[in-house]
Amino acid sequence: MTLSVDLNADLGESFGPWPMGNDEALLEVISSANVACGVHAGDWDVMAQTMARAVRNSVGIGAHPGFPDLQGFGRREMQMPLPSAANLVRWQLGAAQAMARAVGGEVRHLKLHGALANMAARDEALAAACFEGALSAAPDLILVVLAGTAQQKAARKLGARVACEIFADRAYNTDATLVDRRLPGAVIHDPAQAAERMxxxxxxxxxxxxxxxPIPTRIDTICLHGDTPGAVEIARAVREALTGAGMTIARFEGVPLG
Known part of the structure; x- marks a missing residue:
């Protein structure tokens, strides 16, 4: 049996005339795109352009909601009531759905961004609120969760379709959470190292x-951050390593956790 895995990247993070990453090149390598919804990054034009390119490349489209923190790129923690967190996610998903449909696509998955994702990886109640907000608008949505964390626990209890994610360009703590970006070695820049790890x-x-x-987990998808320097080289190296080992790269299907 051939092992299949998805490659995803966080895209659509440019804002007006300020470019971020090389989305066009990454969309030729990956199988799923997590598109910023104009809150932590991106804007309405960037969303439309990124999703149109995803459709042309037969890349799965996902909403990538984060905290309202353009200056901090959504990577600074914020505190808000759980109902507000649910509304924050629901609102961004709605924008993503409209943009995707306008260019002939459809939002098939959702993945939390940055500080919101990291907080939800530690806080099951926050993860549940975010996911419930999304599922209330799109019950068949696939939830991309940080494998082995509170996000996975929340998604399991909700009975949602799930894709478990690991990261090619980030170091891990012993509890399956990501090493703080401020610490040395937290972000991996060497394509060969990233490929070998994956x-x-x-x-x-x-x-x-x-x-x-080791932390045993189902692995459905591998993330490659679009804003990481050398992201395209990392993506290509990871893809080549996996296909060279006889694995196939394909969109995740998303099935409930057992």
Whole structure:
């Protein structure tokens, strides 16, 4: 049986005349795109352009909601009541759905961004609120969750369709959360290192932190941050390593967790 895995990237993060990343090149490598919804990054024109390119490249479209923090790129933690967090996600998903349909596509998945995602990886109640907000608008939506975290627990309890995600360009803590970006070694820039790590993790069916033991998990998709320097080179290296090992790159289907 051939092992299949999805490659996703966070895209659509340019804003007006300020470019961020190389979305056009990444869309030729990945199979799923998480498109910023104009709150932590991006704008209405960038959303439309990115989704149109995704449709042309047969890349799955996902909404990528984050905190309302353009200056901090959604990577600064914010505190808000859980009903407000649900509304924040629901609002951004609605914008993404409208933009995708306008260019002949459809939003098939949702993935939380930045600080919102990291907080939800630790806080199951926050994860549940965000996911419930999204599912109230799109019950068949696939939830992309940080594998092995509170996000996965919340999605399981909701009985939602799920894709479990690991990261090619980020280091891991022993509890499957991501190392804080402010710490040395948190972001991986070497394409060869990223590719080797992903091949080992997918083959093992586990997250392999630099310290501590393996964390067994279902692995459906690998994230490549579009704003990471060298993102295109990392994406190509990861794809080549996986296909070279006989694996196929394809969109995740999203099935409930057992």
């Amino acid at each position: 091949l080992r993790m997918v083959s093992a069916g586990a997250i392999l932190p630099d310290e501590g033991g």
